[in-house]
Amino acid sequence: MTAVIDAVPVPGPLLEARSVDRAHGRTPALRAASLSVAAGEILAIMGPSGSGKSTLLHCLAGILTPDTGEVWFDGRRLDLLNDARRSELRRTAFGFVFQFGQLVPELTVADNVALPLLLGGTRRKQAYRRAGEALLRLKLDDLGERRTGELSGGQAQRVAIARALVTRPKVIFADEPTGALDSLSGEQVMELLVGLAREEGVTVIVVTHDARVAACADREVVVRDGKVTDPYASEAVR
Numbered sequence: 001m002t003a004v005i006d007a008v009p010v011p012g013p014l015l016e017a018r019s020v021d022r023a024h025g026r027t028p029a030l031r032a033a034s035l036s037v038a039a040g041e042i043l044a045i046m047g048p049s050g051s052g053k054s055t056l057l058h059c060l061a062g063i064l065t066p067d068t069g070e071v072w073f074d075g076r077r078l079d080l081l082n083d084a085r086r087s088e089l090r091r092t093a094f095g096f097v098f099q100f101g102q103l104v105p106e107l108t109v110a111d112n113v114a115l116p117l118l119l120g121g122t123r124r125k126q127a128y129r130r131a132g133e134a135l136l137r138l139k140l141d142d143l144g145e146r147r148t149g150e151l152s153g154g155q156a157q158r159v160a161i162a163r164a165l166v167t168r169p170k171v172i173f174a175d176e177p178t179g180a181l182d183s184l185s186g187e188q189v190m191e192l193l194v195g196l197a198r199e200e201g202v203t204v205i206v207v208t209h210d211a212r213v214a215a216c217a218d219r220e221v222v223v224r225d226g227k228v229t230d231p232y233a234s235e236a237v238r
């Protein structure tokens, strides 16, 4: 009798850039940049100023499209989706935390956190219930009625994390999330982001200049002259 051996599925990367080139006007920002990110991984992207880190993050998140090369997300070509499909994917599967300026200052904390859900069509009552839960997890529930323009930098970044997590995304993209904070607030914000992401199995890709932020990650890559290198490998990552 022939034994039947079930094939064990080998999970591929959740997110992948394959030999991506991208210029801003005549300035080349990425040159054959390749990077694979596993589901649940916390990845830090480091590198000198102007080396292409933000451009890489934006290509991985479908904010920018590559001039050549491919971006894959969850087994699909992200770069081939039209603008509307990419926006929808960003709204439903991705969360974003930037350095500053991401919250609407005229709105309350609770409004800001509920906003991505409301924009995605979640009913008002449910959106505010989930926003309240997200704020509670970040120990911000007492600030729900405050306008975000009145918050400290560290509080604002915690609200931004609550807002990024409220849609239960698969990936959070963070571009210098602690760049505008003092080192203690920066560390607290990063610990919160990484702690919650690990609890929920969310993949995090964080661009940072700060070695302490990178130390919270599972892995670190360096972007130099538009190429991705793994500092602990002897050669460039593909």
Ligand SMILES: Nc1ncnc2c1ncn2[C@@H]1O[C@H](COP(=O)(O)OP(=O)(O)OP(=O)(O)O)[C@@H](O)[C@H]1O
Pocket: 024, 025, 027, 028, 029, 047, 048, 049, 050, 051, 052, 053, 054, 055, 056
């Ligand atoms: N909108 C733009 N228009 C023109 N050039 C741009 C634009 N955005 C980025 N660049 C250029 O592309 C290159 C890569 O920029 P990018 O912002 O990706 O680098 P970075 O590593 O994130 O830099 P930093 O650490 O200073 O934020 C740089 O030479 C930059 O000047």
